[in-house]
Structure formats: structure tokens, C-alpha cells
Amino acid sequence: MDLQDPRGWVFYYLICFVALLWVGFLSAQGAMIFVSLFLTLVVLGFSVILCVMLISEMKKEGQD
Numbered sequence: 001m002d003l004q005d006p007r008g009w010v011f012y013y014l015i016c017f018v019a020l021l022w023v024g025f026l027s028a029q030g031a032m033i034f035v036s037l038f039l040t041l042v043v044l045g046f047s048v049i050l051c052v053m054l055i056s057e058m059k060k061e062g063q064d
Contacts, residue, residue, distance in 0.1 A: 012050070016043050 019039055026036040 016047070019043050 020043060023036040023039050026032050
């Protein structure tokens with residue numbers, strides 16, 4: 001995966017934004033609390049994984 005691609009990041013941020021809006025809607029309705037919690041954890045998990053990948057890629061570029 002190319003982490004320097006700006007179009008990929010825009011697509012990722014839009015998907016995360018829509019997912020978190022849906023979580024907010026589900027929480028406000030009081031329905032499917034576990035689904036909204038799971039979706040929040042998935043979004044945060046992918047964000048942490050991508051952040052770690054980006055940091056390791058930047059370290060690798062700095063060593064070259």
C-alpha cells in the first residue's frame with residue numbers, strides 16, 4: 001500500500017467520517033449500541049495500524 005497517495009487518504013478519511021456519523025446516529029437512537037461500539041473500535045484500530053505503518057515507512061526512508 002502506498003501511504004503517500006493523497007487520493008487514498010481522502011478516500012480513507014471519507015469512509016471513517018461516514019462510519020463515525022453512522023455510529024453517532026445509532027447511539028442517538030439508542031439502537032445497536034454494540035454495533036456502534038464495534039464500528040468505532042474498527043475505525044480506531046485501522047487508524048492506529050495506518051499510523052504505525054506510516055511511522056515505520058518514514059523511519060525506513062530516513063535510513064536510506
